[in-house]
Amino acid sequence: MHEMSIAGSVIDAVRREVPKHPGAHVSKVGLRLGEWAGVDTESLRFCLEVLTKGTDLEPLDLDIDFRPRATDLDIAYLELEESDGTDCDREKGPE
Amino acid sequence: MERIAIEKKVLSENDRIAQSLRKRFEESGLLVLNCISAPGSGKTSLLERTLEAFPHDMRVAVLTGDIQTDNDARRLARFGFPVRQITTAGACHLDARMVEKALEGWDLGQLDLLIIENVGNLVCPTSYDLGEHAKIVILSVTEGDDKPLKYPGAFRKSGLMVLNKIDLLPHVSFDIEAAKANARTIHPGLEILETSCTTKAGLDGWFGWIEHKLRPAEVKA
Numbered sequence: 001m002h003e004m005s006i007a008g009s010v011i012d013a014v015r016r017e018v019p020k021h022p023g024a025h026v027s028k029v030g031l032r033l034g035e036w037a038g039v040d041t042e043s044l045r046f047c048l049e050v051l052t053k054g055t056d057l058e059p060l061d062l063d064i065d066f067r068p069r070a071t072d073l074d075i076a077y078l079e080l081e082e083s084d085g086t087d088c089d090r091e092k093g094p095e
Numbered sequence: 096m097e098r099i100a101i102e103k104k105v106l107s108e109n110d111r112i113a114q115s116l117r118k119r120f121e122e123s124g125l126l127v128l129n130c131i132s133a134p135g136s137g138k139t140s141l142l143e144r145t146l147e148a149f150p151h152d153m154r155v156a157v158l159t160g161d162i163q164t165d166n167d168a169r170r171l172a173r174f175g176f177p178v179r180q181i182t183t184a185g186a187c188h189l190d191a192r193m194v195e196k197a198l199e200g201w202d203l204g205q206l207d208l209l210i211i212e213n214v215g216n217l218v219c220p221t222s223y224d225l226g227e228h229a230k231i232v233i234l235s236v237t238e239g240d241d242k243p244l245k246y247p248g249a250f251r252k253s254g255l256m257v258l259n260k261i262d263l264l265p266h267v268s269f270d271i272e273a274a275k276a277n278a279r280t281i282h283p284g285l286e287i288l289e290t291s292c293t294t295k296a297g298l299d300g301w302f303g304w305i306e307h308k309l310r311p312a313e314v315k316a
Contacts, residue, residue, distance in 0.1 A: 002186075002187055002188055002218070002219035002222065005186070005190075006105055006106075006222070009105050009106055009107075009108065009109070010105055012108060013101070013103060013105065013107065013108075017099075017101065021099075024097070027096070030098075031105065035247075036247040036248040036251050036281075037222065037248060038218040038219060038221050038222055038246075038248040038249075039222075071221075071248055071251055071252065073104060073105045073106065073222060074102065074103065074104055074105060075101045075102070075103050075104075075105055076100070076101065076102060077098050077099060077100050077101055077102075078098070078099050078101055079096060079097070079098050079099075080096070080097045080098075080099065081096050081097075
């Protein structure tokens, strides 16, 4: 039910991380998700897809580490790929 | 390709606000309870019986959340204590920012107890820390006794389960012992109380529970 706001929070967290890695593109986000977190994984995937569609974050792959009998709702990692230079933020340039 | 560890809660922004609220609550010596349940389990009725029983000089306030209408705030305001409605306009839960905004203008130092009635929903409110000292899950006997197994998050994260509407037990197939066992499968240390807002059975236990929680905060000048 609240997967859209969870997805929004995931994207906010990704966007806070992006400026630290100029020239890179976030390709995957790894979540740790407890069985008791009250989050439906398929619905979360759908919401992330909707929120990233047509943005610079598309396509954003989602890797879910599902934990039984737990309430975790964490971002474990991000995977970055070097941008091919066609869509990087040239103003900021490399570090 | 490079993998970088983040290790942050998805709701870290909510948690940040909740932590700052918790700090304010603690500095003000204010006990905050977050009541969570399915719609229709009797949260508002329980709060009505609670406010009704409090002495008039009790320093208590209530925030009540709903998707639409201020019906609950109007029901609860009759007892003369400060009450504010949070209308979420669609959101199925309260978050810390909504609580922070709703508290604007209240002098927390003049309060000992703040009760937050969350939006009726056993799933989403569980994920959002509001800076409270305890979550309370209310389960009525007109629901299923297997609800703790179906909605484990709410029962796992709550310190107290209130089994409400026990006056209706003779009329429903709810197995109260099974409900307790199911809840303790999810959360072995869960405290459990039984209440009826119609006959007032068990309400003394509920008031006693609040009083016990309030005691450490009583050292306030």
